[in-house]
Amino acid sequence: xxxxATPPCEFLLxxxxxxxxxxxxxxxxxRIERHSRTCGRCAAMIEDLRAAMGVCRQAADEPLPAPxxxxxxxxxxxxxxxxxxxxxxxxxxRRPPR
Numbered sequence: 001x002x003x004x005a006t007p008p009c010e011f012l013l014x015x016x017x018x019x020x021x022x023x024x025x026x027x028x029x030x031r032i033e034r035h036s037r038t039c040g041r042c043a044a045m046i047e048d049l050r051a052a053m054g055v056c057r058q059a060a061d062e063p064l065p066a067p068x069x070x071x072x073x074x075x076x077x078x079x080x081x082x083x084x085x086x087x088x089x090x091x092x093x094r095r096p097p098r
Contacts, residue, residue, distance in 0.1 A: 008035040012042045020049055
C-alpha cells in the first residue's frame, strides 16, 4: 500500500530540517509535533533524521586520518586557486574563454 502525503505530511517534509534544527516558530513546531503524534510515517522520519544527525555529530568529533586530511586540504587549495579574481575598480571584466 502506498502512502499518500496529506497537506500536514507535505508541510512536515518541507520543514523537517528546520524543525530538527529548531529554526521554526513555536506555532510551526507545535503543528509538526501534533501531526507526528498521529502519523507514524512522519514520526519515523523525524526520529530517523535525528538519529542520522547524531551519528554525524559523533563522526565530526573524530579526527580525519592524515592521508584523507592532506587530500582534502590539497583539493581545497586547488579549488581556491580556481576562483575568479575580483575585478579591479575601473577595469573591464574579462569574458571567460569559450
